[in-house]
Amino acid sequence: QKEVEQNSGPLSVPEGAIASLNCTYSDRGSQSFFWYRQYSGKSPELIMSIYSNGDKEDGRFTAQLNKASQYVSLLIRDSQPSDSATYLCAVLNSGYSTLTFGKGTMLLVSP
């Protein structure tokens, strides 16, 4: 059973702070990793993908991957109240064409 683990939160940060969201996965053969954002009552939307060890930056978002530790993280700099949402970590299963999602971490950014 391929698993993706996330702390359910909520993670509360003040506006302007850095939010750090973490994820671990069980499938050592996985090569592709994704972060989706889901606002309450809405469907998930893709915000970041990462395929290689190290950091990948896109605006205020940085994804980090460590395949040896089977660990993925998402940093959100200068957090805004509009970032308040559930962040879903997703892993593309090795040998398959489907994503396994974690349960998501709820982020609350207070003004």
Place this chain on the structure above:
Amino acid sequence: GAGVSQSPRYKVAKRGQDVALRCDPISGHVSLFWYQQALGQGPEFLTYFQNEAQLDKSGLPSDRFFAERPEGSVSTLKIQRTQQEDSAVYLCASSGSGGPGELFFGEGSRLTVL
């Protein structure tokens, strides 16, 4: 269309009724996925189509669940003899050139079984 379209958005069924949920993917997207999302949980994979071929149905929870995509575009997820545990949001997603990890989700169909 501009995005993935799902209908109905909300469905209330009595236990034992059959329901059908429709998904119209983004035009040109070959791959189509169905996920089930229970309250407070992440999406769980149900089934996957490439064009009209159902390549993976390992996530369908029971033989009461059936999905089809006969012409390689619109897909229907059918649930027979609904049970209370089937209550969830059913998400349809399609993917294009970005590959199977870059999914575009519809707004979902929220099923409530009484």
